[in-house]
Amino acid sequence: MAPQQEEDRFLAAYDPRAFDPIAVTVDVVALTLREGALHVLLVRRGAPPFEGAWALPGGFVRAGRESLGEAAARELAEETGLDAADGLGRVHLEQLGSYGRPERDPRMHVVSVAHLAFAPDLPDAKAGSDAAAAAWISVAELEPGWQPDAADPRPNEQGRWPGAHGGGPGHRPVAPELAFDHAGILADGLDRARSKIEYTPLATAFLGEEFTISELRAVYEAVWGATLHAGNFHRKVLSVPGFVESTGGTATHGSVRGGPRARLYRAGDARLLHPALLRPDREETVR
Template structure:
C-alpha cells in the first residue's frame, strides 16, 4: 500500500482539473413593506456592468468567513445578520473563466442600511425581488433558490422574527409574511395561528405607545419565543386552498 508520504511526494497537481470555489450571498430585507435583495454592479469582466449577487473567491478562510467578508467588502453591510448555507451551484459553464463551484448563502435581517460600494463592485443597491432579473452568471437561479428557501422556511420555523425588531406586534409579523410570501394571510386567521403555535412568540406584557392608524386600541408587543420548529406550520394561503 502506498503511504500518504509516498503519495504526496509523487503528487502532480496537473493530473487533477483546476476548480475554484466562490461564495454568493442572497441578502434579503424588507423596505417599505417590500422584500428587497442586495445586488452589486460588476466592475470587472466577465459581465462588467451587469447586476449580480455579492460574492467572490474563497481565500484561506472558512466558507462562512468568506461570505461575511465579501458582503462587507462589496456592500459595506456589517451588522449581525442571519446567515445560512443555501446550496451549491456548479454547472460547468456557469463561469467563462474556469470551472467554478459556488457555495450560495442566504442572509437577512431587519432595517439593513443603504449599501456602501467597495471591492471590485462598481455600485450596490437594494432592488425589489420582483424586479431583480437578468443577473450575471447563474445568479437568477441562485436568487430563486434563496427566495423559495425563505418562503418555505418561515412556514415551519420562527425565522420570520429575524425580519422584525426584538419587540413587535402580530401585525408587523404578518407584514413580514406578506412581503416574503408575496401574498397576504388573512389577518384574523394569522393572529389566531401565531398565538396557537407553542413557543413561536412570547407576550412581553407591554403595548405600543399609540393605537392603530384608525384610532383603535394599542397593540400588544411580543418577542421571539424559544421554539425552533413551528408545529403546526403556517402555510402560505395559496397552499391551503
C-alpha cells in the same frame, strides 16, 4: 513502514497539478425589508466577465484562509458595511446550494456555494472594491423580460430601475438579466425563504428584538407576496407553541383607528413551527 510514515511520504510526493484546476466561489442572496417591501441586494460588476451587468454579491474563497461561511460573511459585509468579524449582528446566514455547471463561468470551471441571508434594517448598499455599484432592489420588480435604459442602467435611490413604472395600464415592472446563473440562484433563494417561514420561526429574523403581531404579519405578506387575514393570522401565530412570547409591553403608539396599543412580542424558543403556517395557495392543496 508505519501508517503515519506512509501518509507523510504520500503527501510529500502529492502533486495537485495532476488534476484539472477548479475554483470555488460564494454568492449571497441577501434579503431584507425596506419600506415594507422585500428587497434583494445586487451589485453592478466592475470588471469582466459580464462587466456592467448586475449580479448577486459574491467572490472567490480565499484558499487556505477562510471557510465558506466566512467568505460569504466577508462578501456581504463588503456591500453593506456590516462587520463580518462581529458576526454581522442579527443577520441569519445559511448555505443555500451548490452550483457547478462547467459552463456557468467563462473563465474556468467555477463552483459556487450560494448562501441565503436575511435580517432587519440592513444598511444602504455600498459598492465593494470590485463592484461599480450596489443597490437594494425590490423583489417585486425582478421579473423577466424588461431591460433598463441603456444610457443609465442603474436603479434609483428607491431601488427601482429606470422606466420600470411606465408603459401604461397593465405594465409589469421587471429587472434586467443577471450575470452568470444568478437569476436561478435568486429564484432558489426566494423559494427557500418563502418555504422556511412556513415551518420555522425565521420570519422574526426580519424584525427587531420586539415586534407586534401586525409587524410579523407584514413580513409574511412581503415575503409571500400575499395579503393575509389579520384575525386569522393572529390566532394562528399564538396557537403555535414557542413561536413568539409576550414581552408584557405595548407599542408606543395606538392603532390608526384609535384602538388600544398593540402588545409587543419577541421570538420564542421554538425551532420548528407545529402546526406550520402555510401559504394561502398551499392551504387549499393540503386540505
